[in-house]
Amino acid sequence: MKRLFGLALAASSLVAGSASAACEEVLHLADSYIVCRFDPARETIRVYGAAEGAKEPLTYWAVRDILREDREFLVFGMNGGMYHPGYSPVGLLVEYGRERHPLNREAGEGNFFLKPNGVFFVGKGTAAVMETEAFARARPEVQFATQSGPMLVEDGRIHPRFLPDSDSLYVRNGVGILPDGRVAFAISRGAVRFHDFATLFRDALGCRDALFLDGSISSLYAPEVRRNDRFSRMGTVIAVTGGLPY
Numbered sequence: 001m002k003r004l005f006g007l008a009l010a011a012s013s014l015v016a017g018s019a020s021a022a023c024e025e026v027l028h029l030a031d032s033y034i035v036c037r038f039d040p041a042r043e044t045i046r047v048y049g050a051a052e053g054a055k056e057p058l059t060y061w062a063v064r065d066i067l068r069e070d071r072e073f074l075v076f077g078m079n080g081g082m083y084h085p086g087y088s089p090v091g092l093l094v095e096y097g098r099e100r101h102p103l104n105r106e107a108g109e110g111n112f113f114l115k116p117n118g119v120f121f122v123g124k125g126t127a128a129v130m131e132t133e134a135f136a137r138a139r140p141e142v143q144f145a146t147q148s149g150p151m152l153v154e155d156g157r158i159h160p161r162f163l164p165d166s167d168s169l170y171v172r173n174g175v176g177i178l179p180d181g182r183v184a185f186a187i188s189r190g191a192v193r194f195h196d197f198a199t200l201f202r203d204a205l206g207c208r209d210a211l212f213l214d215g216s217i218s219s220l221y222a223p224e225v226r227r228n229d230r231f232s233r234m235g236t237v238i239a240v241t242g243g244l245p246y
Contacts, residue, residue, distance in 0.1 A: 022075075022076065022224060023036040024036075025225075026186075029200075031190060033186050033188050034186065036078075036185045043240055044240065045127060047120075047237070049100055049146075050083070050234075052100070060228070060237070063077060072243055074239055077237050078175075078219065079213060079232060079237060080120075080238035082148055082235070083234075089235055090148075091103065091104040091112065092147035096143065096144070104132075114149055115150065117150050118131045118211045119145055120238070121145035131151055131209075148212060150212055152174055152211060158202065161194075163193070164193075168193060169191035171188050172218055173186065173187035173188070173215075174197065174213050176209060176210030176211070187219075198210065213238075217234065
């Protein structure tokens with residue numbers, strides 16, 4: 001227990017050094033959001049899916065255990081998209097360059113299929129959000145990727161199905177690309193409508209492309225702002241990692 005406690009202290013001190021002031025509260029249209037920004041050229045961003053055939057979901061604790069084996073720690077985590085009852089992803093999942101689940105271009109019901117949907121992916125020192133059909137045409141080389149939907153913002157345009165006066169209110173989380181190439185992750189503190197969440201990315205953060213991740217199990221691991229949704233059960237986790245100091 002003493003060794004684990006020491007690791008936790010080391011990790012906490014490194015969070016402040018390697019991802020200083022990454023997260024902050026942002027007020028937009030009378031709603032409050034936690035926004036965390038990371039530079040893919042300097043910080044390690046990965047996507048983890050539940051093990052194939054898993055009977056248990058991913059948790060932030062499970063991701064921390066995976067990282068500890070490689071002498072790394074979890075700086076930041078967010079649920080990374082939608083999954084089936086058996087925790088397999090609905091859409092594309094790429095881990096360490098290996099495609100674990102193919103791109104889903106089918107029609108269907110639910111938020112994932114409220115097209116246009118899209119892909120968040122990480123390459124070598126870069127990250128992007130791209131609409132699904134554009135991704136299928138471009139087939140960029142990626143190291144990590146998760147597909148979700150709908151797109152919140154595509155080339156500066158709000159999703160055409162979002163209504164400014166919608167009464168569909170949920171806690172929501174998503175990811176966008178800032179003008180300087182950094183990645184912005186955001187989660188609402190309270191229930192918000194799609195349209196307001198999309199304008200957070202476009203108008204408050206300046207993202208020309210942003211992707212919805214979830215609105216039912218939206219969760220966050222961000223020690224910097226004392227947020228640890230440790231009871232969250234997920235199929236996919238987006239993680240920012242750091243190295244242990246020994």
